[in-house]
Amino acid sequence: MKSRSISVFEEYVQSDKTCEQYLFHLTKFAEYCNLESIDGILKFESDDLKEKIEDYVMYAWPA
Numbered sequence: 001m002k003s004r005s006i007s008v009f010e011e012y013v014q015s016d017k018t019c020e021q022y023l024f025h026l027t028k029f030a031e032y033c034n035l036e037s038i039d040g041i042l043k044f045e046s047d048d049l050k051e052k053i054e055d056y057v058m059y060a061w062p063a
Contacts, residue, residue, distance in 0.1 A: 032059065
């Protein structure tokens with residue numbers, strides 16, 4: 001069963017391909033952060049989330 005946040009997300013992303021890509025990267029980010037699901041992202045404080053996203057981008061796409 002999908003979580004409410006995923007259902008709302010899918011409702012507002014108009015392109016199926018875009019939705020697929022966003023969910024892929026959100027899932028990879030959640031795995032990187034050792035979260036049980038994408039919903040775990042919502043529990044981060046703003047500054048902590050910003051730092052984790054920056055770290056993930058450097059990890060996933062090294063220079």
